[in-house]
Amino acid sequence: MSTVPRPIAPRPQPLDDVSKAIIEQLQADGRRSYAEIGKAVGLSEAAVRQRVQKLTESGVMQIVAVTDPLQLGFFRQAMIGIRASGDTRVVAEKLAALDAVDYVVLTAGDFDILVEVVCESDDELISLLNAEIRAIENVVSTETFVYLKLQKQHYNWGTR
Amino acid sequence: MSTVPRPIAPRPQPLDDVSKAIIEQLQADGRRSYAEIGKAVGLSEAAVRQRVQKLTESGVMQIVAVTDPLQLGFFRQAMIGIRASGDTRVVAEKLAALDAVDYVVLTAGDFDILVEVVCESDDELISLLNAEIRAIENVVSTETFVYLKLQKQHYNWGTR
DNA sequence: AGTGAAACGACCGTAGA
DNA sequence: TCTACGGTCGTTTCACT
Numbered sequence: 001m002s003t004v005p006r007p008i009a010p011r012p013q014p015l016d017d018v019s020k021a022i023i024e025q026l027q028a029d030g031r032r033s034y035a036e037i038g039k040a041v042g043l044s045e046a047a048v049r050q051r052v053q054k055l056t057e058s059g060v061m062q063i064v065a066v067t068d069p070l071q072l073g074f075f076r077q078a079m080i081g082i083r084a085s086g087d088t089r090v091v092a093e094k095l096a097a098l099d100a101v102d103y104v105v106l107t108a109g110d111f112d113i114l115v116e117v118v119c120e121s122d123d124e125l126i127s128l129l130n131a132e133i134r135a136i137e138n139v140v141s142t143e144t145f146v147y148l149k150l151q152k153q154h155y156n157w158g159t160r
Numbered sequence: 161m162s163t164v165p166r167p168i169a170p171r172p173q174p175l176d177d178v179s180k181a182i183i184e185q186l187q188a189d190g191r192r193s194y195a196e197i198g199k200a201v202g203l204s205e206a207a208v209r210q211r212v213q214k215l216t217e218s219g220v221m222q223i224v225a226v227t228d229p230l231q232l233g234f235f236r237q238a239m240i241g242i243r244a245s246g247d248t249r250v251v252a253e254k255l256a257a258l259d260a261v262d263y264v265v266l267t268a269g270d271f272d273i274l275v276e277v278v279c280e281s282d283d284e285l286i287s288l289l290n291a292e293i294r295a296i297e298n299v300v301s302t303e304t305f306v307y308l309k310l311q312k313q314h315y316n317w318g319t320r
Numbered sequence: 321a322g323t324g325a326a327a328c329g330a331c332c333g334t335a336g337a
Numbered sequence: 338t339c340t341a342c343g344g345t346c347g348t349t350t351c352a353c354t
Contacts, residue, residue: 027224027225030225033348035348046323049348050321058231060228061227062190062226063224063226064190064223064315066223066315067221067318071218072319081305092309095311102312103314104310105310107238107305107307107308109303109304110305116314143269147265148265148266151253151256151265155226157227157278195329195330195331204339205330
């Protein structure tokens with residue numbers, strides 16, 4: 001039995017510790033000044049700015065506002081597993097176009113697509129499921145996981 | 161191991177159009193200057209600054225750096241549905257403490273907990289499942305949904 | 321890739337409608 | 338809650354290492 005030649009992955013950039021430190025600073029506060037970050041990581045202000053620019057331009061990182069659904073009156077969140085027929089990419093696009101859908105991923109496994117939805121109420125969730133999601137062509141079945149408590153947030157993830 | 165800060169007031173203020181517009185600006189670019197935002201939404205720099213401060217202090221919004229796992233060499237992502245016995249909150253805490261786990265939510269439905277994981281390779285995913293996740297007390301069974309394509313991102317969600 | 325310095329622009333506190 | 342304004346600090350550009 002021969003070993004399978006493992007294709008060297010197009011590993012983008014082996015981030016050095018300084019860039020990791022910069023990212024950590026900006027994960028704590030995306031508006032922290034370059035000068036302040038520079039002090040923390042031991043670099044000049046201009047150097048920090050250059051690195052941040054590269055990191056954002058290359059798509060490694062972006063600095064954005066993220067909102068809390070609960071604070072905006074969307075008390076009901078859920079993950080919905082979807083089984084679909086036909087081209088699942090087309091189904092995923094239609095799902096992504098829905099207002100209440102904030103997350104769509106094509107998966108391998110018992111579900112073809114996972115979507116996260118954000119609703120104001122149970123009623124909205126019900127009509128979303130019935131009138132919108134199940135109405136999409138090639139959606140075969142759905143399974144809903146209503147959120148009880150968010151324990152760890154997606155965008156808090158860092159560079160490990 | 162980061163717990164999501166709970167909102168102080170379960171009293172969601174209905175955002176006016178100006179604040180929504182400000183949030184949209186910052187969702188496009190979290191570092192956009194207050195002056196520039198002011199021009200776009202028709203407000204003075206100081207007024208924008210005050211509103212942004214309120215929005216962040218009240219937890220409605222936060223401005224942070226978010227990173228792209230793929231760009232950092234984490235080519236394998238998955239959602240894992242977990243069935244657990246005992247106090248699922250305790251299990252969820254232990255899951256959230258894992259390095260490779262970037263998202264944890266307690267749910268009602270066929271799974272008790274959903275976690276999203278970020279791995280460098282299939283091998284890492286396998287050992288994560290076997291050595292880490294299934295090793296946690298009261299984890300009864302798991303079901304894995306390997307990501308094929310991320311279609312819509314969580315933090316792009318706005319104010320509807 | 322990094323520093324330093326000077327001009328410019330953004331940010332912050334405070335005062336006042 | 339907003340505008341106005343002055344002091345301070347951050348950002349930008351550039352010349353240089």
